[in-house]
Amino acid sequence: MTRIDAKFAALKAEGKKAFVSYIMAGDPDEATSLEVMKGLPGAGVDIIELGLPFTDPMADGPTIQLAGGRALDGGMTLNKTLAMATEFRKGDDTTPIVLMGYYNPIYSHGVEAFLRDAKTAGIDGLIIVDLPPEEDSELCIPAQEAGINFIRLATPTTDDARLPKVLQNTSGFVYYVSITGITGAAAAQAVDVAPEVARIKAKTDLPVIVGFGITTPEQSEAIASVADGAVVGSAIVAKIGAGESSAQILSFVKSLADGAHRA
Numbered sequence: 001m002t003r004i005d006a007k008f009a010a011l012k013a014e015g016k017k018a019f020v021s022y023i024m025a026g027d028p029d030e031a032t033s034l035e036v037m038k039g040l041p042g043a044g045v046d047i048i049e050l051g052l053p054f055t056d057p058m059a060d061g062p063t064i065q066l067a068g069g070r071a072l073d074g075g076m077t078l079n080k081t082l083a084m085a086t087e088f089r090k091g092d093d094t095t096p097i098v099l100m101g102y103y104n105p106i107y108s109h110g111v112e113a114f115l116r117d118a119k120t121a122g123i124d125g126l127i128i129v130d131l132p133p134e135e136d137s138e139l140c141i142p143a144q145e146a147g148i149n150f151i152r153l154a155t156p157t158t159d160d161a162r163l164p165k166v167l168q169n170t171s172g173f174v175y176y177v178s179i180t181g182i183t184g185a186a187a188a189q190a191v192d193v194a195p196e197v198a199r200i201k202a203k204t205d206l207p208v209i210v211g212f213g214i215t216t217p218e219q220s221e222a223i224a225s226v227a228d229g230a231v232v233g234s235a236i237v238a239k240i241g242a243g244e245s246s247a248q249i250l251s252f253v254k255s256l257a258d259g260a261h262r263a
Contacts, residue, residue, distance in 0.1 A: 044257025
């Protein structure tokens with residue numbers, strides 16, 4: 001059982017939905033990024049998605065693209081991202097960390113070395129947005145064998161013919177992208193999301209977490225009420241990009257987490 005599996009089991013026992021937050025590693029700098037990350041569990045975050053900066057983030061909107069640019073400009077690398085997770089683990093051995101990004105940096109590092117280093121750093125799951133199920137032998141299956149969950153994205157365009165393929169080797173949870181397009185593009189609507197979540201849950205026992213287009217505590221609550229939890233990224237990253245203090249950022253995160261936990 002991974003930390004992700006244990007977290008969902010604990011939430012289920014409490015009758016609570018999950019709140020997942022995304023931050024970009026190294027944004028706006030390494031020290032601030034780590035400070036925010038360390039504060040996330042205390043702000044109510046159940047699972048941390050840690051963005052791995054990449055030069056060509058094709059699935060991301062301007063907010064997260066800019067965050068990745070700031071991180072790269074500050075010298076953030078894959079090794080430094082794993083070092084950040086290692087440092088976080090010194091004070092928190094229970095909050096799951098999901099590394100989210102693109103395959104190129106991992107491929108360059110070497111898959112075997114990456115999985116070893118990620119496991120040592122305390123990474124629990126991977127979301128690699130540009131590796132489709134047809135490429136499962138590249139990273140997905142080796143990751144599962146190494147004890148790291150491989151989390152897949154399902155979208156409004158994932159039809160009934162495609163869904164079984166998407167779910168085939170997925171573990172940890174399914175990340176449902178509530179809207180078509182890039183991150184931070186539009187508002188998620190619970191009325192649209194509910195039937196899609198039900199459709200996915202009919203095909204898998206995994207929790208279904210919904211992200212994209214959630215920017216307020218009210219939206220967090222509404223989306224979590226029709227799923228197993230909510231993910232917020234761009235709205236948090238925007239506040240980091242605006243230069244808000246760690247205390248201000250974490251206060252906002254807590255409001256979002258409280259929303260999801262009310263659901």
